[in-house]
Amino acid sequence: MTAIRHLRAADYPHMPWKNGTGSTLEIARNVGDGLDGFGWRLSIADVGESGAFSCFAGYQRIISVIEGAGMCLTVDGLPSRDLRALDAFAFSGGSAVDCRLLDGPIRDFNLIYSPARYHARLQWLRLDGEVQVFGSAPLWLVFALADGLAVRLEGEIVATLGRLDCLQVNSGSAALKELRLEGQGACALIELQPLA
DSSP, X not given: OOEEEEEOGGGOOEEEOTTSSOEEEEEEESSOSSSSSOSEEEEEEEEOSOEEOOOOTTOEEEEEXXXXXXXXXXXXXXXXXXXXXXXXXXXXXXXXXXXXXXXXXXXXXXEEEOTTTEEEEXXXXXXXXXXXXXXXXXXXXXXXXXXXXXEEETTEEEEEEOTTOEEEEEOOOOSOEEEEEEEEEEEEEEEEEEOO
């Protein structure tokens, strides 16, 4: 049976960064309540100044700027392209990472997951009406950047998301599913497939 959770931005708990220099709004995770041990975790971080990122050895990270001018990351000594709004960038959580803000503070959106335990896919969808998506991952997460995102699963409306809300859809099944997203603005669609 499909389990659906509407996670509201007002309820996200604050979690300290591992390096102690800031805090994160934690959207969702699969297990645990500390800074390690989870298989996957979604979060939002406010970055007020350039500096080093926390280390998450054994994890993969996908990060996107959702507010502000952007940033450039130096990963194990190699600079990234300039990362602007909704430009997803993947890197190893165990890498040495420094962030340089391009023009003032930013807010970013993070997926951190264990590649030994999950296959993950993240995509940003820019909406101007309705988008139809098919997939077979047993766990989907939909993160809204604007108010009023209507989510339909197999033709039935399951939630209307506010700004920065997230919908977690856990079917536990690899059967093909239809998701329809209707609204304006942008949203992230994350698909997570547990590995045997």
